[in-house]
Amino acid sequence: xxxxxxxxxxxxxxxxxxxxxxxxxxxxxxxxxxxxxxxxxxxxxxxxxxxxxxxxxxxxxxxxxxxxxxxxxxxxxxxxxxxxxxxxxxxxxxxxxxxxxxxxxxxxxxxxxxxxxxxxxxxxxxxxxxxxxxxxxxxxxxxxxxxxxxxxxxxxxxxxxxxxxxxxxxxxxxxxxxxxxxxxxxxxxxxxxxxxxxxxxxxxxxxxxxxxxxxxxxxxxxxxxxxxxxxxxxxxxxxxxxxxxxxxxxxxxxxxxxxxxxxxxxxxxxxxxxxxxxxxxxxxxxxxxxxxxxxxxxxxxxxxxxxxxxxxxxxxxxxxxxxxxxxxxxxxxxxxxxxxxxxxxxxxxxxxxxxxxxxxxxxxxxxxxxxxxxxxxxxxxxxxxxxxxxxxxxxxxxxxxxxxxxxxxxxxxxxxxxxxxxxxxxxxxxxxxxxxxxxxxxxxxxxxxxxxxxxxxx
Amino acid sequence: xxxxxxxxxxxxxxxxxxxxxxxxxxxxxxxxxxxxxxxxxxxxxxxxxxxxxxxxxxxxxxxxxxxxxxxxxxxxxxxxxxxxxxxxxxxxxxxxxxxxxxxxxxxxxxxxxxxxxxxxxxxxxxxxxxxxxxxxxxxxxxxxxxxxxxxxxxxxxxxxxxxxxxxxxxxxxxxxxxxxxxxxxxxxxxxxxxxxxxxxxxxxxxxxxxxxxxxxxxxxxxxxxxxxxxxxxxxxxxxxxxxxxxxxxxxxxxxxxxxxxxxxxxxxxxxxxxxxxxxxxxxxxxxxxxxxxxxxxxxxxxxxxxxxxxxxxxxxxxxxxxxxxxxxxxxxxxxxxxxxxxxxxxxxxxxxxxxxxxxxxxxxxxxxxxxxxxxxxxxxxxxxxxxxxxxxxxxxxxxxxxxxxxxxxxxxxxxxxxxxxxxxxxxxxxxxxxxxxxxxxxxxxxxxxxxxxxxxxx
Numbered sequence: 001x002x003x004x005x006x007x008x009x010x011x012x013x014x015x016x017x018x019x020x021x022x023x024x025x026x027x028x029x030x031x032x033x034x035x036x037x038x039x040x041x042x043x044x045x046x047x048x049x050x051x052x053x054x055x056x057x058x059x060x061x062x063x064x065x066x067x068x069x070x071x072x073x074x075x076x077x078x079x080x081x082x083x084x085x086x087x088x089x090x091x092x093x094x095x096x097x098x099x100x101x102x103x104x105x106x107x108x109x110x111x112x113x114x115x116x117x118x119x120x121x122x123x124x125x126x127x128x129x130x131x132x133x134x135x136x137x138x139x140x141x142x143x144x145x146x147x148x149x150x151x152x153x154x155x156x157x158x159x160x161x162x163x164x165x166x167x168x169x170x171x172x173x174x175x176x177x178x179x180x181x182x183x184x185x186x187x188x189x190x191x192x193x194x195x196x197x198x199x200x201x202x203x204x205x206x207x208x209x210x211x212x213x214x215x216x217x218x219x220x221x222x223x224x225x226x227x228x229x230x231x232x233x234x235x236x237x238x239x240x241x242x243x244x245x246x247x248x249x250x251x252x253x254x255x256x257x258x259x260x261x262x263x264x265x266x267x268x269x270x271x272x273x274x275x276x277x278x279x280x281x282x283x284x285x286x287x288x289x290x291x292x293x294x295x296x297x298x299x300x301x302x303x304x305x306x307x308x309x310x311x312x313x314x315x316x317x318x319x320x321x322x323x324x325x326x327x328x329x330x331x332x333x334x335x336x337x338x339x340x341x342x343x344x345x346x347x348x349x350x351x352x353x354x355x356x357x358x359x360x361x362x363x364x365x366x367x368x369x370x371x372x373x374x375x376x377x378x379x380x381x382x383x384x385x386x387x388x389x390x391x392x393x394x395x396x397x398x399x400x401x402x403x404x405x406x407x408x409x410x411x412x413x414x415x416x417x418x419x420x421x422x423x424x425x426x427x428x429x430x431x432x433x434x435x436x437x438x439x440x441x442x443x444x445x446x447x448x449x450x451x452x453x454x455x456x457x458x
Numbered sequence: 459x460x461x462x463x464x465x466x467x468x469x470x471x472x473x474x475x476x477x478x479x480x481x482x483x484x485x486x487x488x489x490x491x492x493x494x495x496x497x498x499x500x501x502x503x504x505x506x507x508x509x510x511x512x513x514x515x516x517x518x519x520x521x522x523x524x525x526x527x528x529x530x531x532x533x534x535x536x537x538x539x540x541x542x543x544x545x546x547x548x549x550x551x552x553x554x555x556x557x558x559x560x561x562x563x564x565x566x567x568x569x570x571x572x573x574x575x576x577x578x579x580x581x582x583x584x585x586x587x588x589x590x591x592x593x594x595x596x597x598x599x600x601x602x603x604x605x606x607x608x609x610x611x612x613x614x615x616x617x618x619x620x621x622x623x624x625x626x627x628x629x630x631x632x633x634x635x636x637x638x639x640x641x642x643x644x645x646x647x648x649x650x651x652x653x654x655x656x657x658x659x660x661x662x663x664x665x666x667x668x669x670x671x672x673x674x675x676x677x678x679x680x681x682x683x684x685x686x687x688x689x690x691x692x693x694x695x696x697x698x699x700x701x702x703x704x705x706x707x708x709x710x711x712x713x714x715x716x717x718x719x720x721x722x723x724x725x726x727x728x729x730x731x732x733x734x735x736x737x738x739x740x741x742x743x744x745x746x747x748x749x750x751x752x753x754x755x756x757x758x759x760x761x762x763x764x765x766x767x768x769x770x771x772x773x774x775x776x777x778x779x780x781x782x783x784x785x786x787x788x789x790x791x792x793x794x795x796x797x798x799x800x801x802x803x804x805x806x807x808x809x810x811x812x813x814x815x816x817x818x819x820x821x822x823x824x825x826x827x828x829x830x831x832x833x834x835x836x837x838x839x840x841x842x843x844x845x846x847x848x849x850x851x852x853x854x855x856x857x858x859x860x861x862x863x864x865x866x867x868x869x870x871x872x873x874x875x876x877x878x879x880x881x882x883x884x885x886x887x888x889x890x891x892x893x894x895x896x897x898x899x900x901x902x903x904x905x906x907x908x909x910x911x912x913x914x915x916x
Contacts, residue, residue, distance in 0.1 A: 102802035180798040183867035191649035212699040340638040344560035409641035441899035
């Protein structure tokens with residue numbers, strides 16, 4: 001068998017850095033998604049690019065599938081071994097290699113997590129802004145084209161990866177990009193590998209763009225009578241050009257779950273959470289301008305949190321919303337799905353989704369990064385209740401369908417993996433085949449994360 | 459002959475929209491570069507995507523090369539017909555199709571120029587910020603991944619193209635991207651076509667990101683004793699996080715040329731030109747903070763131009779610098795080259811270049827978008843003096859070589875075309891072959907803008 005032969009050879013080369021223990025395989029077969037477990041046949045823990053290249057060469061020779069693993073926090077089954085084979089776990093490649101203070105960039109290995117990087121940067125006055133919530137690995141975040149609460153100001157991984165080192169399907173090692181801030185020198189290969197979910201190559205090093213820690217930060221929270229009012233506030237704020245660092249929406253159901261979980265007492269209505277970064281006076285001015293917009297749309301209970309501990313409480317509450325929602329129904333599982341639409345269609349997309357969920361008896365709080373038109377639903381179901389699971393799945397499908405009808409995308413930040421493969425043809429049409437052509441050109445054997453992202457071939 | 463057969467068939471289909479007049483061929487064989495004229499065999503003027511698709515299908519059937527043409531302002535021979543064949547001139551596809559005010563985006567045909575777009579947007583409170591100087595077509599700007607003076611604040615074409623419609627090498631029409639602000643749905647094909655210089659497909663429609671016209675704008679100019687002081691000012695300004703909308707460097711030689719051409723009397727020393735966008739008070743605060751940084755580095759003659767007409771004069775002077783430089787030596791031709799380096803290496807790159815030019819008796823003023831680490835040299839030579847032309851060419855080569863040694867790129871914004879093909883292997887190593895693999899996958903006959911950007915194959 002090809003996989004067995006590959007693993008024998010890998011075992012001889014890697015020794016202890018290759019495991020086939022049941023607990024390790026089980027761990028690497030799981031995901032934070034609703035998808036079934038799909039364990040690999042073995043897990044490798046390389047500690048250098050050379051070792052990754054060697055691993056991939058061996059796998060290529062034997063036709064053994066290779067799937068990369070960061071922290072396992074992806075939500076659409078991106079890291080699961082759909083066709084078995086080898087899981088390459090980047091945990092041991094977790095060094096921050098070089099901080100360039102004057103250029104505000106950093107070279108890291110893919111296993112560094114975003115929190116570890118920011119810990120390392122603390123004394124420099126710089127930070128890495130992309131924040132998907134989970135303490136994901138930077139390699140994984142690049143592969144999923146992750147974003148999160150701060151994308152409205154600082155962009156997504158697409159905007160913050162300057163260059164990559166990548167091991168290709170045949171074991172060749174390439175570098176993409178430079179440390180220059182921009183380039184017109186040929187195809188944007190960096191941008192191609194970012195978001196490719198490990199189907200075109202394994203990222204073994206990243207050069208990331210850093211940003212200056214803001215002089216002043218202030219946050220606020222306020223409630224609105226309707227979702228429409230909340231979204232209209234966001235649109236006006238963007239149009240006026242007030243530079244938000246974060247602007248988050250939570251619906252009434254999320255507020256209820258958060259109140260219970262975090263012992264807060266927010267009024268039970270849709271809310272916006274907002275943050276500004278800048279100089280003291282710029283932040284004060286932005287806060288004032290934003291306050292005026294909020295008032296125009298009847299916002300209530302508007303309160304600034306200029307103190308660091310109040311801000312921390314606010315964003316901890318937001319980041320814990322997912323756990324708050326799950327805790328609201330012990331024992332449930334959930335489909336955590338996200339879509340992104342043009343912001344002019346955001347209120348409609350959210351309102352129609354809430355109505356749909358109510359009509360179809362699906363429990364699914366909604367929250368999201370409204371400055372980008374991006375929102376999530378956490379569709380809960382009892383794993384023992386197949387009918388409810390089916391209702392949740394169907395509602396998720398209609399949510400995507402609605403987003404595509406409104407000029408949006410099937411996923412703003414969670415990616416495709418296995419979970420959203422069915423929508424690719426509808427979203428991209430013939431372009432999906434072009435993605436398949438690129439995959440075939442770079443990985444003709446189809447060994448890198450097979451079954452994900454692109455059309456099935458061969 | 460294959461080209462002849464294609465042109466016969468095209469002529470029957472296109473009628474007057476295909477020309478083979480000598481004047482038209484000559485016009486489309488020229489470029490703003492120092493490269494020799496390379497006229498196509500015919501020029502087509504399509505007025506719809508369907509017509510472009512039909513044209514490409516015919517060319518594909520007969521193996522006829524196809525090169526796209528916007529306004530002919532590219533600087534590395536991108537639009538020249540290296541292997542003859544058909545030039546597709548997008549002049550007639552110049553409609554602004556749809557302005558979406560709430561979403562701050564616009565759909566345009568590729569022949570719309572950036573000035574025409576901004577004229578159309580004037581009443582909306584929005585604008586398209588990318589400004590490479592020349593009044594280029596938006597299709598061409600996307601294909602070259604153009605940027606310019608405002609990239610430091612608003613990004614390059616990479617950051618401002620949300621989606622594309624593209625005619626592929628076999629005539630299929632695809633759409634990439636959506637109107638959503640971000641997406642994790644598969645490979646970033648939009649990013650792949652942006653900067654591909656028409657070698658992967660012909661762009662027939664673009665969805666562009668727009669920005670709000672700033673409430674207040676203020677500009678300034680100031681001189682520095684040394685290039686090092688000017689660049690140190692830029693680095694400090696970035697590190698402090700003062701959000702510049704433009705920050706431009708001109709060397710002493712450029713200042714002299716500008717003084718003569720524009721009847722100004724700037725002191726003969728290196729200068730920075732800067733602009734801030736924001737609210738009245740934000741701009742005032744930024745100006746004050748920047749003034750403090752300038753003072754620290756001994757900046758002289760610092761003056762704000764808050765009045766629109768003074769600002770216009772300032773930036774007209776900057777945009778005319780190229781013509782001012784050429785006018786300083788009537789009858790000369792020039793190699794207009796650009797490189798981009800990490801900003802920590804910018805002072806060194808500029809200083810070493812100036813020294814090199816002096817040593818080798820090459821006349822070449824330097825100016826650039828220093829906030830990005832991007833600078834230009836305009837290397838002048840007498841077209842009748844082959845030795846001088848050779849010295850200019852050799853100096854341009856060393857300039858690129860120096861940029862690559864300093865961790866930069868062979869071109870920040872002018873692109874590769876024919877002129878910089880020789881540096882691709884050195885900059886990208888094996889990655890250049892991957893670009894070639896992608897080209898072969900999407901254009902197996904090699905008919906789209908052949909001889910540009912990627913390695914020669916077949």
